[in-house]
Amino acid sequence: MAEAKTAICFIDRREHMEIDGRYLKDLEPATRNLIKGDYPKSKVTDFICDHDLLKYQLMRVDGMVNSDVKQTQKISRRLTKAMQSDDYDIVDVNDNLAKSLTFGQRVSDAVARFGGSWGFIGVFTFVLVAWMCINALHLFGMHFDPYPFILLNLALSCIAAIQAPIIMMSQNRAADRDRMSSENDYHVNQKSEHELRILHAKLDNLTQNQLPHSLEIQKLEIEILGQIRTELDMIQRNQLGNPKSGLNGNPQQENENSSEKDS
Ligand SMILES: [Zn+2]
Numbered sequence: 092m093a094e095a096k097t098a099i100c101f102i103d104r105r106e107h108m109e110i111d112g113r114y115l116k117d118l119e120p121a122t123r124n125l126i127k128g129d130y131p132k133s134k135v136t137d138f139i140c141d142h143d144l145l146k147y148q149l150m151r152v153d154g155m156v157n158s159d160v161k162q163t164q165k166i167s168r169r170l171t172k173a174m175q176s177d178d179y180d181i182v183d184v185n186d187n188l189a190k191s192l193t194f195g196q197r198v199s200d201a202v203a204r205f206g207g208s209w210g211f212i213g214v215f216t217f218v219l220v221a222w223m224c225i226n227a228l229h230l231f232g233m234h235f236d237p238y239p240f241i242l243l244n245l246a247l248s249c250i251a252a253i254q255a256p257i258i259m260m261s262q263n264r265a266a267d268r269d270r271m272s273s274e275n276d277y278h279v280n281q282k283s284e285h286e287l288r289i290l291h292a293k294l295d296n297l298t299q300n301q302l303p304h305s306l307e308i309q310k311l312e313i314e315i316l317g318q319i320r321t322e323l324d325m326i327q328r329n330q331l332g333n334p335k336s337g338l339n340g341n342p343q344q345e346n347e348n349s350s351e352k353d354s
Contacts, residue, residue: 098138102130105140111321112140119307122151141318148311155304162296170289179278184271188264196264203261206254219243 096109115123116135125147126133192200205211222243226236236242 100140100143101133101137102139102143107138107140109138111325112138113144114138118144119151121154122147125150125154141321145315145318148315152308152311155308159301159304162300163293166289166293166296170286170293173282173285173289177282179282181275181279182271184268184275187271188268196260199257199260200264202254202257206258 097106098109099106100112115133115137223240224230226234226240227238
């Protein structure tokens with residue numbers, strides 16, 4: 092029979108029909124390498140029956156699943172480690188500064204706050220105008236600082252001299268607060284970047300390893316299903332062929348049955 096080609100499985104040395112097995116050159120490289128590992132002398136032109144091939148296909152699936160699980164665990168460990176190794180405590184800047192404030196610093200803050208407000212300008216203008224009016228117009232019979240108001244000049248100079256360092260003290264502490272909060276931001280950013288890198292690695296692993304693997308596993312599953320189908324067909328053929336009652340309406344099956352008997 093021309094269509095019923097047979098081949099000898101190089102593992103069990105038995106004769107099989109060609110459709111019941113594969114040549115090594117038709118296999119996936121990874122599966123072929125597994126066979127080569129067990130049988131170093133095998134050639135690409137060798138034939139392997141489905142029964143023996145199944146073992147290597149299952150080994151291949153096992154290998155892929157194991158490597159995927161290992162890789163996922165590795166990345167998860169890295170992520171956990173990165174999250175645990177973060178020893179920088181985020182500082183609550185405002186709370187921290189408020190606790191360490193001395194009395195002098197509180198006063199300087201209050202002075203700086205009042206000195207930079209419209210209220211201060213209003214009050215100061217009123218005092219200046221009142222001072223000048225009282226001394227220029229001799230109101231209430233008082234003229235303790237006659238024109239050109241030298242005492243007022245002295246008082247203003249003194250206020251300016253004291254207010255400047257007080258405001259500078261307050262500004263220094265504002266700078267401190269900014270420095271602390273930017274330090275916080277820096278650490279948070281660094282941590283986010285690190286975690287993002289690991290998430291990237293996770294995603295890459297998913298798309299570059301696990302997805303192709305699961306597709307390959309699917310392919311192997313379909314192949315194994317095909318093999319089961321062929322074997323079922325064979326069993327059916329044998330069952331139908333034994334009684335020879337002519338129930339079998341498929342002439343090709345009869346041909347194959349007869350060719351099996353021939354071989
Ligand atoms: Zn075999």
